[in-house]
Amino acid sequence: MAHTIKTTDKKPTPKADIIGGHTLSMYVTNQPGVLMRICQVFARRAYNIDSVVVSQGRDPAFSRLTLGISGDPAGLDQIIKQCNKLIDVIHCSEHTSSEAVVRELALIKVKLDSTEKRTELLQIVEHFGGKTVDLTEVSMVVRIEGASDKVDAAIRLLVNYDIIETVRTGKVVMARGEQPT
Amino acid sequence: MDGAQALIRTLDDLGIEYVFGYSGGAALPIFDALETVDSKIKFVLARHEQGATHMADGYARATGKPAVVLVTSGPGAGNTITGIMTAQMDSIPMIVVCGQQVTWMLGLDAFQEADIFGITIPIVKHNYLVRETNAIPRIAREAYHIATTGRPGPVLIDIPKNISQSPFNGDLDAPMDLPGYHPDESYIIDPEPVEQAALLINLAKKPVILAGHGAMISGAENELMELATKMNSPVTSTLLGKGVFPEDHPLSLGMLGMHGTAYANKAMVECDLIVNIGSRFDDRIIGQADKFGAQAKIIHIDIDPSEMNKMIRPDIEVIGDAKAVLKALNSQVEERTNESWIESMDGYKKKYPLAYKKQGGLRMQQVLDEIYELTNGDAIVTTDVGQHQMWAAQFYKNSKSYKWISSGGAGTMGFGFPSAIGAQFACPDQTVIAVCGDGGFQMTLCELATAVIHKLPIKILVLNNHYLGMVRQWQELFFDNRESGVDLEGNPDFVKLAEAYGAKGINIKRPADVGKKLEEALAYNDGPVLINAECIKADNVFPMIPAGAALEDMLTEPPKYKMEKPVGST
Numbered sequence: 001m002a003h004t005i006k007t008t009d010k011k012p013t014p015k016a017d018i019i020g021g022h023t024l025s026m027y028v029t030n031q032p033g034v035l036m037r038i039c040q041v042f043a044r045r046a047y048n049i050d051s052v053v054v055s056q057g058r059d060p061a062f063s064r065l066t067l068g069i070s071g072d073p074a075g076l077d078q079i080i081k082q083c084n085k086l087i088d089v090i091h092c093s094e095h096t097s098s099e100a101v102v103r104e105l106a107l108i109k110v111k112l113d114s115t116e117k118r119t120e121l122l123q124i125v126e127h128f129g130g131k132t133v134d135l136t137e138v139s140m141v142v143r144i145e146g147a148s149d150k151v152d153a154a155i156r157l158l159v160n161y162d163i164i165e166t167v168r169t170g171k172v173v174m175a176r177g178e179q180p181t
Numbered sequence: 182m183d184g185a186q187a188l189i190r191t192l193d194d195l196g197i198e199y200v201f202g203y204s205g206g207a208a209l210p211i212f213d214a215l216e217t218v219d220s221k222i223k224f225v226l227a228r229h230e231q232g233a234t235h236m237a238d239g240y241a242r243a244t245g246k247p248a249v250v251l252v253t254s255g256p257g258a259g260n261t262i263t264g265i266m267t268a269q270m271d272s273i274p275m276i277v278v279c280g281q282q283v284t285w286m287l288g289l290d291a292f293q294e295a296d297i298f299g300i301t302i303p304i305v306k307h308n309y310l311v312r313e314t315n316a317i318p319r320i321a322r323e324a325y326h327i328a329t330t331g332r333p334g335p336v337l338i339d340i341p342k343n344i345s346q347s348p349f350n351g352d353l354d355a356p357m358d359l360p361g362y363h364p365d366e367s368y369i370i371d372p373e374p375v376e377q378a379a380l381l382i383n384l385a386k387k388p389v390i391l392a393g394h395g396a397m398i399s400g401a402e403n404e405l406m407e408l409a410t411k412m413n414s415p416v417t418s419t420l421l422g423k424g425v426f427p428e429d430h431p432l433s434l435g436m437l438g439m440h441g442t443a444y445a446n447k448a449m450v451e452c453d454l455i456v457n458i459g460s461r462f463d464d465r466i467i468g469q470a471d472k473f474g475a476q477a478k479i480i481h482i483d484i485d486p487s488e489m490n491k492m493i494r495p496d497i498e499v500i501g502d503a504k505a506v507l508k509a510l511n512s513q514v515e516e517r518t519n520e521s522w523i524e525s526m527d528g529y530k531k532k533y534p535l536a537y538k539k540q541g542g543l544r545m546q547q548v549l550d551e552i553y554e555l556t557n558g559d560a561i562v563t564t565d566v567g568q569h570q571m572w573a574a575q576f577y578k579n580s581k582s583y584k585w586i587s588s589g590g591a592g593t594m595g596f597g598f599p600s601a602i603g604a605q606f607a608c609p610d611q612t613v614i615a616v617c618g619d620g621g622f623q624m625t626l627c628e629l630a631t632a633v634i635h636k637l638p639i640k641i642l643v644l645n646n647h648y649l650g651m652v653r654q655w656q657e658l659f660f661d662n663r664e665s666g667v668d669l670e671g672n673p674d675f676v677k678l679a680e681a682y683g684a685k686g687i688n689i690k691r692p693a694d695v696g697k698k699l700e701e702a703l704a705y706n707d708g709p710v711l712i713n714a715e716c717i718k719a720d721n722v723f724p725m726i727p728a729g730a731a732l733e734d735m736l737t738e739p740p741k742y743k744m745e746k747p748v749g750s751t
């Protein structure tokens with residue numbers, strides 16, 4: 001019998017810059033409401049937050065935030081200063097990909113209806129250094145990890161198959177060399 | 182000791198003199214602690230929470246020190262929003278303490294629960310929702326520190342009732358923990374931009390100093406005077422900077438901006454250097470941003486790095502406390518005379534004086550001019566928002582800091598009278614005048630009761646044009662004089678109203694009576710006196726730079742042509 005799998009993936013062809021133009025890294029105190037303060041700085045100035053990754057710092061009193069944002073580049077300087085002005089923000093700075101390592105991870109669920117398809121898919125996944133993390137007769141979940149453009153490229157190829165859904169972590173960033181982020 | 186008592190003890194220890202507030206269920210433990218803790222704190226019951234916030238604001242603007250606002254949860258906290266926003270816009274230190282539902286009811290739409298922490302995030306310098314009784318003293322100290330240092334501002338502390346009434350067994354002197362806040366750095370001035378600023382200053386032939394509120398907050402009056410004298414530069418001030426440089430000094434140009442003096446605005450258009458000391462280049466003073474100072478070099482001195490390049494891109498940015506910057510700068514500045522520049526400014530002062538007609542009915546300008554003369558310009562003047570505010574700014578020249586109290590950034594109607602109450606509590610021996618419109622006064626007039634019971638000898642000047650005058654002016658100029666929602670039909674008899682509260686009331690109807698009636702009011706010190714001045718209904722404030730227009734488009738008199746609707750700003 002035919003499986004009807006509802007897809008939630010509404011973006012058929014993701015653009016290369018899907019995660020937006022700028023990457024900000026922030027070090028903030030680990031307290032309720034901090035994210036709300038930061039989000040309001042962006043929303044009020046009509047910036048869209050494309051991705052946000054928050055996790056506890058090595059010192060649990062602090063959190064590390066990486067934000068992918070898009071909006072008028074002319075206002076970025078103002079946004080960074082406004083974030084730095086927040087009492088809970090220890091520091092906030094922008095990172096360009098040339099001076100920082102940027103990584104993200106995507107889980108992509110693809111519909112399988114033939115063995116040929118499965119073989120093709122596995123080749124693509126292998127090409128991108130990805131992994132199959134879940135496999136059934138009718139579906140497969142692959143994991144792709146790397147720079148955002150690599151993840152974009154993998155998704156562009158996988159779109160030719162039936163993507164049921166994609167979940168991206170959003171990028172995390174770390175400055176290259178001995179420079180702290 | 183419970184959390185509430187620990188709070189009051191800490192506030193007392195911090196030197197808080199006044200708590201302005203309004204009680205309610207969630208704040209009961211804290212109100213009780215005001216009674217049970219032996220402290221120097223005086224509590225003033227306002228008649229509306231908004232009034233309490235403006236009282237604390239007026240107290241701070243008259244002293245530079247913060248007062249505390251204490252309210253209950255939900256509607257009580259909600260009523261403080263306008264006052265908090267007003268303080269935030271004008272960098273006023275204030276500590277707002279709100280009672281809150283008990284912690285386990287938060288998020289359950291419990292009685293009088295409002296997420297005041299979330300609601301106020303965009304209008305405070307910082308805020309707290311206290312979740313631990315023992316953290317109360319640390320948080321109170323942090324709130325005071327944050328409110329009063331760097332660029333000051335309001336800090337809100339939301340305290341659930343179970344937190345305030347639980348036993349306290351922590352450290353009353355617990356140290357602050359603010360790893361992301363370093364106001365001390367504002368006193369470390371980078372010498373390089375200061376040197377560059379001095380270079381530009383020494384090259385300028387037509388300089389203007391723009392003195393803002395930041396210069397006042399940092400206490401830079403003497404350094405500013407030294408700089409202006411050395412440069413022999415005219416000085417204009419913002420609405421909030423009024424008094425930081427004496428307005429009766431020959432170098433003073435008075436206030437600039439939308440309704441500033443013609444000569445101040447001319448100076449901005451013709452100068453070759455603008456030295457901005459602690460002003461944020463508000464849209465009410467720069468007009469059209471891309472034309473502002475296009476002919477001039479611009480030095481911007483500000484404690485807040487986010488003010489740099491926000492409205493105007495300066496040639497030199499100097500980040501730091503204004504007084505510290507000027508101290509570093511002054512020694513590098515050469516003495517100048519700038520004779521022809523000063524002469525041309527004096528010429529403009531003669532050509533475009535602030536003047537008004539004494540015929541054809543009573544004008545607000547006359548009342549303000551006469552009260553200025555009668556008080557030798559030495560009273561504390563608070564204002565509401567509207568035409569009377571702009572005329573007061575023009576005609577009540579301030580020669581000292583902390584004597585001009587007006588809502589600038591927020592333009593909050595209802596501010597004038599309660600802020601005068603706060604100022605009078607702060608300065609019991611000074612004459613305090615609240616200049617109000619008939620519109621704005623009615624927004625917070627219930628505080629008459631507060632002023633009466635404390636016998637505060639405030640002179641409440643209601644400049645009554647039976648209109649929302651400033652809005653009517655815009656409708657006349659930009660909307661073909663179509664009046665919409667500006668007629669204050671139904672105004673009470675203000676003298677009777679004052680008397681009903683137990684205050685003294687005086688009517689002024691004729692221009693010839695102004696002097697003697699004002700003298701009578703000034704002589705009355707047994708409590709508040711309300712002077713209702715029946716002014717001509719339709720008068721307009723000039724000079725005027727239409728919102729968002731360039732400074733050179735200033736009108737010094739009523740236009741003879743139809744005006745475009747302002748689009749550049751509100």
Ligand SMILES: Cc1ncc(C[n+]2csc(CCOP(=O)(O)OP(=O)(O)O)c2C)c(N)n1
Pocket residue numbers: 565566567568569570592593594595617618619620621622644646648649650651652
């Ligand atoms: C709380 C609030 N509501 C509305 C306004 C908009 N507003 C600015 S000036 C003004 C008219 C003020 O009228 P009035 O108090 O009578 O003073 P006047 O201009 O007549 O001197 C209004 C409605 C405001 N500034 N604040």
